[in-house]
Amino acid sequence: MRPAADLGELPPAPAPLAAFLERIEEMSSEGTGALRVEGARSSGAVLVEGGRICWAVVDGSARRLTDMLRAQMDPLAERGAIEALYRSCQRTGRPLGEALVQEGLVTEIGLRTALLDHSADAVASLSRIAPARLSWIEHRRRRYDARYSFSPLEVLAAVGSLAAPAEVHRALEGLRFRLAAGGAGVAYTRSLGFSAPLPLALVGAERLRLGEALELGRWAIDALEVARALSPSRDLVATFRRTGGGSAAWEEGATALAATFTDASSLAFALARHARSRAG
Amino acid sequence: MIGREALRDLRARVPGCRGIALVDLRRGEAIATSCRDAESAQALDLSAAGALALLETGTSCSVDEAVVLSSEALHLVHRRGPSHALVTLCLPTRNLGGLLAQIRAVLETLPEGGSR
Numbered sequence: 145m146r147p148a149a150d151l152g153e154l155p156p157a158p159a160p161l162a163a164f165l166e167r168i169e170e171m172s173s174e175g176t177g178a179l180r181v182e183g184a185r186s187s188g189a190v191l192v193e194g195g196r197i198c199w200a201v202v203d204g205s206a207r208r209l210t211d212m213l214r215a216q217m218d219p220l221a222e223r224g225a226i227e228a229l230y231r232s233c234q235r236t237g238r239p240l241g242e243a244l245v246q247e248g249l250v251t252e253i254g255l256r257t258a259l260l261d262h263s264a265d266a267v268a269s270l271s272r273i274a275p276a277r278l279s280w281i282e283h284r285r286r287r288y289d290a291r292y293s294f295s296p297l298e299v300l301a302a303v304g305s306l307a308a309p310a311e312v313h314r315a316l317e318g319l320r321f322r323l324a325a326g327g328a329g330v331a332y333t334r335s336l337g338f339s340a341p342l343p344l345a346l347v348g349a350e351r352l353r354l355g356e357a358l359e360l361g362r363w364a365i366d367a368l369e370v371a372r373a374l375s376p377s378r379d380l381v382a383t384f385r386r387t388g389g390g391s392a393a394w395e396e397g398a399t400a401l402a403a404t405f406t407d408a409s410s411l412a413f414a415l416a417r418h419a420r421s422r423a424g
Numbered sequence: 425m426i427g428r429e430a431l432r433d434l435r436a437r438v439p440g441c442r443g444i445a446l447v448d449l450r451r452g453e454a455i456a457t458s459c460r461d462a463e464s465a466q467a468l469d470l471s472a473a474g475a476l477a478l479l480e481t482g483t484s485c486s487v488d489e490a491v492v493l494s495s496e497a498l499h500l501v502h503r504r505g506p507s508h509a510l511v512t513l514c515l516p517t518r519n520l521g522g523l524l525a526q527i528r529a530v531l532e533t534l535p536e537g538g539s540r
Contacts, residue, residue: 367478370478371478374474379493384488384491386487415521419520
């Protein structure tokens with residue numbers, strides 16, 4: 145293990161979480177390692193591989209994962225059973241996630257959801273440490289299972305979904321229905337009083353970078369506002385690019401939804417589906 | 425070379441079309457208009473005022489066309505060169521894709537450029 149490299153201080157508010165995650169996304173060439181965050185009263189680390197988040201933890205709050213794993217279990221396992229398995233894994237070196245899935249205590253999707261929620265919760269807490277000192281500790285070996293690593297955008301959306309859970313289901317349904325033929329869609333909550341839209345659900349957006357998703361959200365809010373001046377009952381705005389493809393934005397209550405398309409036919413499909421859903 | 429006669433002809437060829445206007449994007453004003461009624465003319469004036477913002481809001485890519493869908497109308501802003509656009513106001517339809525295709529087919533028959 146190499147000595148920690150000092151990476152300076154976190155950018156200040158108003159968007160410390162997005163700035164923190166963009167910092168991680170920029171580390172795609174840094175390989176595998178731990179990004180340590182040290183503040184006066186709290187600290188923690190984000191394990192990063194190729195700009196993706198494999199794990200995040202606030203020092204002293206390790207028990208939260210057990211609760212998140214139990215939330216994914218059906219039937220519910222006793223807390224003691226998980227902890228016994230955890231101790232067994234510590235002894236044998238077997239990865240806990242692999243053991244949980246193999247023992248049938250949780251599905252792969254359930255494990256992924258619990259790990260994502262746990263990392264999102266920890267990253268949100270770490271981003272609030274101010275002032276914070278960042279350092280990077282490189283790990284020489286690749287150690288993380290790609291199935292259980294997350295893009296910074298996924299983590300930001302998980303933070304949004306934890307903050308506005310009531311909006312998630314409807315947003316996902318709306319995005320999936322419209323994007324069945326393609327496109328990258330993001331739902332943003334505006335119910336939390338943030339000045340910028342916060343992603344809370346993603347469909348087909350795995351390749352979007354965090355900055356692209358935030359720009360799409362800003363465009364959606366602005367375009368919907370402009371369209372309101374044209375028609376107070378406006379329901380959807382879409383733009384078609386000369387190079388093919390385009391973007392669309394619409395609303396479901398306090399949620400703004402936006403999608404970007406690389407070809408005109410998937411955008412036309414989304415518009416047709418939208419018109420059909422609104423016609424009932 | 426799009427004058428009022430040409431706009432009237434276009435409106436007749438687009439199904440459910442309530443009005444169509446050639447817009448000066450920089451001034452946000454209709455240069456020539458053909459409308460079914462005064463209400464449509466008012467809606468087209470609003471579209472003309474917002475046309476440039478719709479085409480340029482927050483985008484780094486060149487946008488050719490913008491669509492605003494509401495329960496009462498479909499607004500289509502179609503760029504015509506750097507400083508003009510055609511704004512079409514239609515009744516809403518379940519077959520949105522079909523309507524957009526029909527409007528585009530009609531607009532493609534027009535010569536390039538703005539108004540005389």
